[in-house]
Amino acid sequence: MNSQDAYTRLSTTIAASAIITRLRGVAHTARAAQVPIRAIAAHCRKMMAESTVRSPALAAVDRRLSVAPMMQRTDSHFRRFMRLLTRHTLLYTEMIPLGAILEGPRERSLRFDPREQPVALQVGGADPSGLAEAAGYSEAYGYREINLNCGCPSHSVQHGGFGIVLMRTPAHTAECVRAMVENTSLPVTVKARIGLDAQRSDAFLDDFVGAVAEAGCKTFIIHARSAWLKGLSPKQNRSVPPLDYARVHRLARKRPDLDIIINGGIRSLAEANQFLAQGLGGAMIGRAAWEHPWQFTEADQRVFGVDSSLPPTREGALRAHAPYVDRVLADGEPFHRVARPLVGLYRDQPKARRWRRALAETRTLDDALGHMTAA
Template identity: 50%
Template sequence: MLDRRLSIAPMMDWTDRHCRAFHRVLTTRALLYTEMVTAPAILHGDQQRLLGFDAVEHPVALQLGGSDPDQLAEAARIGAAFGYDEINLNVGCPSDRVQSGRFGACLMREPGLVADCMAAIKGAVSVPATVKCRLGVDDQDPDVSLFATVDACAAVGVEVFIIHARMAWLQGLSPKENRDVPPLDYGLVRRLKRERPQMSISINGGIASLDAAEAHLDDADGVQLNGVMLGRAAYHEPAILGQADRRLFGVETADVDAFEAIARYRPYMAARLDEGVHLPAMTRHMLGVMHGRPGARAFRRILTVDSIRPDAGLEVIDRAVEAVREAEARKTETR
């Protein structure tokens, strides 16, 4: 059983294997998710490039996109063979490309098809098969669409749901606007848990801090959610994850600060550099780790500018870290 108290959302172009490895040095417990990978891409593409990951990332879930049960079943088998700890179906992405492919959020209109997809995935793998969805799309009544999707999937044995607590407005809003404009309805997610207490329900959307995550996990109203999924907050300010094991999982361990996280990440970066990975592929996920510290701007500038040089190596990281240490020392001296 995976502990779902905290997970990091699947985010296109962001949560690649290097991002996940960096997040893992900050938290040993949070469940990490891949970017969405479509089933056809897995069946016909470079599987090692699409699905390969480092063992340090565990526990890590593979998120699939698609609407063909047979394709999804085969993609899930391949993902499980790669060693993923969970297979998740995307029923929430609002992009035009996803709509044209008949998957993502538009599947909220077809709960029966979602259930068929999940039955196929569940039958193909022994790891958990889970759903990440919205409240509904466009003019749907979320009180109806959310429960219809969950109940249809529950009927085929699915027990774990991650709910992005917004509608997806496929007509008139861009994917970016869909992350902010539709209003949040946390109450409906809590009602779902109250009325379906046997289900594992995690909440996602607009959760910007560990304080907010702790509040969502509070059972003061008699509802005990199973987990919180952080998205952009975890990416733009990853240092907050260094407190997660203690605060959300109750682990008696010291928090991991930004400096220690970078030190822990160095062996991974060194190994990837030796394999020919370019430094910016890794440093781009670190840009926010010094958020709020003196020297954070210099840190970002050095990583952004110097890492793109053909011969760039770990000395770039050292210079960026030193810029922060020097800025903090100057601030201390002026007090």
């Protein structure tokens, strides 16, 4: 980065921080005074328009291939490493609860390195005014998309009244999405499932998607499993309910005006390309991206038709990643947190076990690499 680029980035960051502070003050005051959501959104848009922040025009988000938001997985450490393997795959944050954005240490929750782009923010919440505020922050922080989680079945999420339970109340979910759409120029997307408990009919999903689409959502990421809240744990809900890809295809045929992305059980780029060939807008890979990240070195060419300049070997990718690891370790981050996204790098390779042991027994990436070569 030259000095002019660095100065421009610094100036934009300072200006954006000022706007974020002002947006938070306006939204907090407005909520306390019970000001209507649309009035809050209109005022925040006016503030953004009058600010000195001028982000460069963003290209349309390419969702042909993406990595699913995964709790305790898709953090900044994971995304930085994935960018050494694929330049074009859309990456998501973990689901960030609305409270963490509005009341918590926001910088820690939302800040990310621009080198991780394209990145989408996934938020979990059910309060329209709070989600409108979060949508404004997502744009100010530079995300390419904001996604509302309507599929997570965890107990804490259920108790909070968001995630999968939002599928029970399409009208309220539509209100949430409308508030978000009115407070950002970013795409507002929704991630949901094909059904919930006994509600597994085509009509249930069609009605949900129809109501939310009318509120301004044009992209739906559909996990091709129902959620069974009665009798299954959140972990079991990731694998026990049967996959029904045909249901997602029927939705896509009924709603050609929408961008329908399929998710659930997709393990490889070949499977992702098959869904694209069948007319879906994109494929989202979840656990297979965490367990077998090296396959994404072929994603840019096989899915996007682009030859990116990528490290040709696993060791080369790790050495390219080392300066980042050294920097965050110097900032006090424990090595085990930085190393977690690297564990599956040698999956199905002869060195896999040695690599896992190297990460467990060392405290720097250089030492782990030395362990590998000291055979």
